Amino acid sequence: MHETGIYDGALVEREILRPTVAEIDLAQLAANYRAIQQAVAPARVMATIKANAYGHGLVPVGRYLAHQGVDYFAVAFVEEAQALRAAGIKTPILVFGGFLAEQIPQFLEHDLTITASSVEKLQQIDRVAAGLGRQARIHLKFDTGMGRVGVQYATAKTLLDAVADCTHCEIEGIYSHLATADEADLTHARLQAARFADILAYNQQCGNPTPRWRHLANSAAICQLPETHYDIVRAGILLYGVYPSPEVKRTVTVKPALRWRSRVVYFKIQPADHPVSYGSTWRHDQPARIVTVPVGYGDGYFRAISDRGKVLINGRRYPIVGRVCMDQFMVHIGQDSAYNGDEVILLGESDTGERITIEELSEWAGTIPYEILTNINGRVPRIYKETSDNRPQTSEGDLLSEV
Ligand SMILES: Cc1ncc(COP(=O)(O)O)c(C=O)c1O
Structure with a gap:
């Protein structure tokens, strides 16, 4: 999979092995x-x-x-x-x-x-x-x-x-x-x-x-x-780009600079009444179309959002079902289709303009935006992008490097 990022001061295409990244604008x-x-x-x-x-x-x-x-x-x-x-x-x-x-x-x-x-x-x-x-x-x-x-x-x-x-x-x-x-x-x-x-x-x-x-x-x-x-x-x-709390007056206009995304790596139709994930906390009375996303609490995603959180797949919102595991979680996509490689947004905006806000994610996880951001750990590659005309001043080719 190829991603465009800034490495050693230059915008380059390079291979990212993990389908899960935090993208910083x-x-x-x-x-x-x-x-x-x-x-x-x-x-x-x-x-x-x-x-x-x-x-x-x-x-x-x-x-x-x-x-x-x-x-x-x-x-x-x-x-x-x-x-x-x-x-x-x-x-x-x-x-x-x-x-x-x-x-x-x-x-x-x-x-x-x-x-x-x-x-x-x-x-x-x-x-x-x-x-x-x-x-x-x-x-x-x-x-x-x-x-x-x-x-x-x-x-x-x-x-x-x-x-x-x-x-x-x-x-x-x-x-x-x-x-x-x-x-x-x-x-x-x-x-x-x-x-x-x-x-x-x-x-x-x-x-x-x-x-x-x-x-x-x-x-x-x-x-x-x-x-x-x-x-x-x-x-x-x-x-x-995040406001400290819902009560704070938004007198300064800022926007989130981080988007957390992954890709579908598995799809299957679970039979009716078949439980999903540890503890068998979720099951459906109909056959259920379930995809797996390769992110878990071992990345700093939150187990507390099990059976509560939502993600965007191909720009549409779907519920997380069953417990979030250390390395993966499952999503019920209703009657829709999703294929291996399809984009999953955990936090941020999709190209369709739909978004998972940090405030929602914080509420599902029972925490505050500060903890959501600082919890994304070193297993998640960061990639750096510019999406506006305001290009960073690269000098001496040492502006940024991968972390
Ligand atoms: C002493 C001090 N000043 C400023 C800040 C920045 O706080 P905030 O992220 O709410 O702007 C912090 C962060 O906790 C802090 O400890």
Whole structure:
């Protein structure tokens, strides 16, 4: 089977052995990035590409967005940032997550921006940087109501006061994270925003310089809390064309950049009353036309959608019947026909304009779009396409490679 993808910077035809792929539309990714940038200007956009770029492929997405001129990347772990540096990406990278003292030299070596989420962590960084004769680039993290990492807003002064003694730390940013910006009731999010403003005011009173990057907004706040945009917004799920929740006001127009598809590999007519799949949970009182699709929970598809989910085959919607197995699942195609090789869409739009939305898939699986995307695992090949006129800027032939 031949697919057109971008490999080593060039659009080429090549053989993909697996009939199941996640197809990423790079032009759509670029369009989403531009839509967000336009919506938040003069603030800038920090592209959040942790967790394999929300399933879209860390290095290909990082390379592509770097070529689009993104100002900053964010990842969760130092290993993710290292992979981006190893791929030759020079854009600044903020690592959100917590770290152990022995990891600090890796941050410095790869010129990464470190989140200092306590006085102790800041001092540790300062000592290691001093020992290595380096200057560490730091974003201070405050907990204004998320209840995760960061210095509690009530004791924010302790961290801001400690800055003066840390001569090997450049405080480039101050940030906090919102817990409920994706809800219709924004009371708590606004309280967090007010606490963040207090922290910034105190920072000024201390005589500390105003850092270059003050940031608070995630995708939900990009859409519905403009007062949180500050100098840069941390765009995650919105970048990939997905809204954080059904309640979020869709003030920025984006479209999904990922389509998950496979092909029919088997067809048979099951006799009446013949059960389908593990547990024999489904049977039909008539002979049933059943096809098999070679995808399962071993790929990050969800067993929870057994007997609930739907897929598109040749652009028409059909129910998944019986349990989703590790490597395959079955679909009842009614009175219709389907042949080996026919297209199956698990997520996204078919050429006929029919679609399986990420919101539906999330509902069937009892989860949220974030988990659907990040769950698509490494057994599913990613292929990269451009479908609009907005071609990526290939330079030096190193834009993308298969993952
Ligand atoms: C600190 C931080 N900022 C921003 C984001 C991006 O969030 P979203 O994908 O909702 O835009 C995340 C993701 O979880 C995060 O942990």
